Amino acid sequence: MAKYGKKAQQKVERAMHERKAGTLKSGSGKRVTSRKQAIAIGLSEARKAGGKAPARKSGGGSTHRASRG
Numbered sequence: 001m002a003k004y005g006k007k008a009q010q011k012v013e014r015a016m017h018e019r020k021a022g023t024l025k026s027g028s029g030k031r032v033t034s035r036k037q038a039i040a041i042g043l044s045e046a047r048k049a050g051g052k053a054p055a056r057k058s059g060g061g062s063t064h065r066a067s068r069g
Helices: 006-021 035-048
Strands: none
Touching: 006 035
């Protein structure tokens, strides 16, 4: 069974084209240059539009933590 549907594919493809053209912006309004970030934006839009895309992975990885001292 496929993880991603047609709508997810279309949204990611559009986001990648916008990134390459230099017009894709993140939620904060900054220009997106990262390939991974463009894919994440496309998948997020697909989920909001009701497309078939797995739920976002939570936790793990590099998180900024407040220093204790």
